[in-house]
Structure formats: structure tokens, C-alpha cells
Amino acid sequence: MKLPRPSAHRYESRFAKAVAWALDGVAAAFILVAMACTVSFGVWIARGAPGATVITDYGTMLPKQVFQKILNQPMPPGISEVRTAGRSSLSGEVWMKFHATNEAIDAVLHSPKLKLQEPEGELQFAMPQQVLEDKDALAVGWSEALQLKKIESHEFRFANLNGSGWVGEIVVDGEKHIVYVHAGLL
Numbered sequence: 001m002k003l004p005r006p007s008a009h010r011y012e013s014r015f016a017k018a019v020a021w022a023l024d025g026v027a028a029a030f031i032l033v034a035m036a037c038t039v040s041f042g043v044w045i046a047r048g049a050p051g052a053t054v055i056t057d058y059g060t061m062l063p064k065q066v067f068q069k070i071l072n073q074p075m076p077p078g079i080s081e082v083r084t085a086g087r088s089s090l091s092g093e094v095w096m097k098f099h100a101t102n103e104a105i106d107a108v109l110h111s112p113k114l115k116l117q118e119p120e121g122e123l124q125f126a127m128p129q130q131v132l133e134d135k136d137a138l139a140v141g142w143s144e145a146l147q148l149k150k151i152e153s154h155e156f157r158f159a160n161l162n163g164s165g166w167v168g169e170i171v172v173d174g175e176k177h178i179v180y181v182h183a184g185l186l
Contacts, residue, residue, distance in 0.1 A: 058094045059085040059139070070094050070166050070183045072113045072158045078104030085136035088185045094166075096181040097140045105172060105179060109154060116170070117155040123171065137182070145171050145180040159186060 058066050063082035067075040075082075078101035086094035100108070109116060128146050131137045145151075152172040159165035168183030 055087050055089045056092070057087055059136070063098075066094065066096065067098075070096065070168075070181060071108065071111070071156075071170075072166075073108070073111045076104045076107035078107075083140040085139040087136070091185050093136075093168075093182070093184045095134070095137045095140045095142050096183075097142060097144075098179055100177055100179050102177070105174075105177070108170065108179065109172075114156050114158055120153045120155070121151055123151060123153055123169065142180055142182065144178070145173070148173055150174075156183075157186075 061084065063084055064075045066084040067073075067079075067082065080099045082096065082098040084094060084096045086092060088094070108114075123145070131142050131146055134142075137143070148171070152174065154170045154172075155168075156170060157165070157167040163186070165186045166183040167186055168181060171180040171182075173179070
């Protein structure tokens, strides 16, 4: 006895069902992989993926690197006890305090790489309330600048060829040979 041969229609139907079942499995697997990749990508970005926007913590950098980056010049001899704090990514600010000899202060204030305004007798950018509420300002001791009887404050600005740079102020305590710097990213 001969068994009936399945029709082509029935064969296509089984094949179509098998393909559909396989595709459903592939789709489900693809969705799970995509979800896992999305989570992994988020973790990768948060940990500082190449090309990702990463927050720079200036408190963890070498003081001479922060000095160079913010004041656009190498740290001259005669500067000591440099304290820095602040963060930046697409915007940000840095607070710095250091001791300096008269020669080092002159080198900073007369650097051709830094455009300084004439000195003012009051703070230009760092408002007292801001200094007292900012944890980075407090961490470097910027609150001491608010207690100065005679303030020598210089506004500065510099921009790189790509338009990025810093704007801020340099406050000099000539009696104690302490310099305070507050800068915001352009």
C-alpha cells in the first residue's frame, strides 16, 4: 500500500511554519541581545568610553597639569602648596590656591599667554555666597580670599584656536604670598 504523498501546499505550509518559528526565536534572541548591549553600552559610557563625554576631576590631577590647563602657561618656579578642586565636561569650573614668591606671582600676572585686565579692588566672579556654598571652593580654602582686607583681583581670559578656554579671576594676597584662582570653562 502506498501512502499518500503530501501536497506541495501542505509542504509549504509546514516549511512556512518552521521558518516563522525560527524567526520568532531569532527575534526574541535579538531583542534580549539588544537589551544586554544597551545596558553594557550605558555602563561603558559611564566608565569613560573612548570618545564619550567624561567628567574631568581637577582635584585628582597633578597640580602642574591643572595650572597649565587653567592659566595657559607652565607652572613657574617659586610656587608651592598648590591645591585644586573642580570638575568639567562640556562646562565646569576650577578653584585653585597656591603659595608663591614675588617672582612667581609676577611671572603668572605678566605671562603673554594670559590676557589680564587691570587689577580691581573687589572680587569679579567669585561671589561670596558662591564661595561659601561651593564644596570645591571650600576644599581648597577659597573662603580665606573673602577675608582679605586688600583685594587685588585680575580678570583673565584665554581661548584656544578651537574656541575652548577659560575665563576667571586671579586674586593675590601680597602680604601672605597666596594666590587664589577661580576659572570657568568657555
